[in-house]
Amino acid sequence: MEKLPKIAFPIIIAAVILIVLVSKSIVTIESGHAGVLYKLNGGVDPNQEVVKEGLNFIAPWNSVIDYEVRQQEIPEKMSVLSSNGLDIKLDASVLYQPDIKNLSRLHKEKGQNYLERVLQPAIRSAARSVVGRYTPEQLYSSKRDAIQEEIFQETKGIVETQYIQLNNIFIRDVTLPATIKDAIERKLKQEQESLEYEFRLVTAAKEAEKVIIEAQGKAESNRILSASLTDKILQDKGIDATMKLAESPNSKVIVIGSGDSGLPIILGNQ
Known part of the structure; x- marks a missing residue:
């Protein structure tokens, strides 16, 4: 035991x-x-x-x-300069994931904090490069989609050789200095008003042209009609009208050949 x-x-x-x-x-x-x-x-x-x-x-x-290794999203707020040196703030969303086929290389060369070491610096560098080619007005209005695509392509070119898969970049907001934003909005409003005024002028001109064309057509029609109405034709039409009236049950007196050009005069009971 x-x-x-x-x-x-x-x-x-x-x-x-x-x-x-x-x-x-x-x-x-x-x-x-x-x-x-x-x-x-x-x-x-x-x-x-x-x-x-x-x-x-x-x-x-x-x-x-x-x-x-799933797709992940990080918000990114950046302060960059436009082509004329004004401070522009970008609010973006970045969709990314590690390249699973090269995950071991990513860990060995970059480590688990690859986001801070590689991806974020690449996004900021691309944003500075792209935005620096545009004016504040272009950033605010017509070129936002193009700028978004350019930042995405430039960032992708940097990170794809460093074992990071960049899926997309979305520019959620572009913030300009208040004075610049107000000036751009006033200019855009004036341009819109100018376009509306030009549209009204063009519409009025087209309407006037339509009236002239209709008047010319009517005058030409009357000219052709007048040229084609001879005395003989008028007499024939008068006889036809007399025959139809004679068949009417309403009481009347028809005096043959008493009107102008020999046309009948119709005397009714009214």
């Missing part, structure tokens, strides 16, 4: 060690994440495949660094 505890103690120690080793060997990666394997005897191999989501077994002396 006294020997039993002495035998059981090493077994218990071995079981504890085994449990610890097994727990160290099991790594669970959540959905939307991936892992970079760090080996105790060699660190991170940039050519190795990532540790995929789910249950994974590794050597207990190694470890796994977890990365979220």
Whole structure:
């Protein structure tokens, strides 16, 4: 009975060690994440495949660094200069994710804080470069979509070689100095009023042209009609009208050949 505890103690120690080793060997990666394997005897191999989501077994002396590989969003507020040196504030949203095929390289060369080391400096550099080519008026109105696309393309060109996948950049707001904004709005309003006035002038001119054309057409029609109405035609039309009136049940007196040009005069009871 006294020997039993002495035998059981090493077994218990071995079981504890085994449990610890097994727990160290099991790594669970959540959905939307991936892992970079760090080996105790060699660190991170940039050519190795990532540790995929789910249950994974590794050597207990190694470890796994977890990365979220889903698309992520960061807000970015920047202060940049326009082409004429005015301070412009941009409010943007950046959609990105790590390049999962090169996740080990990303970790080895940039580390887990790749956002601060690579992505944000690249966005700010591209924004300064692009906005510096435009005037405040262009930034405020017509060129915003073009500026957004240019910032995206320039940033993408910087980060895609550094194992970061840039999906999109949205410029949510462009803030100009208040005095510049007011001046631009006044100018745009004046331009709009000028366009409306020009439109009214063009409309009035077209309406006048339409009236002239209609009048000319009517005058030409009357001229042709007058030229075609001979005395003989008028007499024939008068006879036709007399025949129709004679057939009417209303009481009347028709004096044949008593009117102008020999046309009948009709005397009714009214």
